[in-house]
Structures are given as structure tokens and as C-alpha cells.
Amino acid sequence: MSDEFLLVRRAARDSRLGRWFETARAILMASWHSSAVGGIVHHTAAQLHATDLADRIRWIGITVAVASIAHLVLRSLVSSTVVSALPTLLFAGTATLGVVVAWQAAAFERAWRER
Numbered sequence: 001m002s003d004e005f006l007l008v009r010r011a012a013r014d015s016r017l018g019r020w021f022e023t024a025r026a027i028l029m030a031s032w033h034s035s036a037v038g039g040i041v042h043h044t045a046a047q048l049h050a051t052d053l054a055d056r057i058r059w060i061g062i063t064v065a066v067a068s069i070a071h072l073v074l075r076s077l078v079s080s081t082v083v084s085a086l087p088t089l090l091f092a093g094t095a096t097l098g099v100v101v102a103w104q105a106a107a108f109e110r111a112w113r114e115r
Contacts, residue, residue: 053112058105065098 012018032038048056068091075083075091101108 052109054105054109057108058102061098061100061102061105063098065095065102068092068095068098 072091
């Protein structure tokens with residue numbers, strides 16, 4: 001990185017707008033860390049990080065499958081003039097892929113490690 005970018009960053013950081021953004025960021029981060037939702041997200045992330053890779057892959061596959069199926073269900077409740085342009089087959093395929101990944105999580109882990 002050149003010295004010019006360091007000078008620009010330092011000037012932006014020391015400006016009134018830069019100080020305002022830094023203060024706003026500090027307030028947001030403090031409120032996030034002290035909030036109930038932030039605590040739940042941090043706890044969930046710590047639990048996910050402590051699990052085996054195969055279990056994480058399985059969890060992600062299940063999450064993707066459930067989200068895709070939920071999208072298809074919600075999509076059926078919306079008027080045809082409002083439904084998004086993405087085809088139903090895309091979400092059905094994504095749900096299928098999520099199920100396959102969750103089903104064969106150990107094989108995906110082995111393939112990942114062998115790569």
C-alpha cells in the first residue's frame with residue numbers, strides 16, 4: 001500500500017465526518033454487544049465454531065434447505081404479479097442441494113480435507 005492511501009485514510013479519520021462515523025460505529029458496536037440479540041448471535045457462533053466440521057456442514061445444508069422450502073411456501077402465497085422473477089426450479093434445486101449436503105456431510109468434509 002502506498003503512503004498516499006495512508007495519508008488519505010488519516011485525513012478522513014481526523015475529519016469531522018470521520019470522527020462522527022467513528023463515534024456512530026462505537027455506539028452501534030457497544031449497543032450490539034450489550035443487546036440480547038447480539039448475545040444470542042455471539043453464543044450461537046461460539047457453539048457453531050466449537051462443533052465438528054461435518055456437523056457445521058450438516059447444519060448449513062439443513063439451513064439452506066429449510067430457507068429454500070420456506071421461500072417456495074411463501075412464494076405460493078403471493079400474487080403471481082408480485083412473485084419474483086427467479087424460477088421455482090432454482091429454489092427447488094437449492095433445497096435439494098441443501099438436503100444432499102446435510103445427508104452426506106461427512107463425505108463433503110473428507111473431500112474438503114483431501115483437497
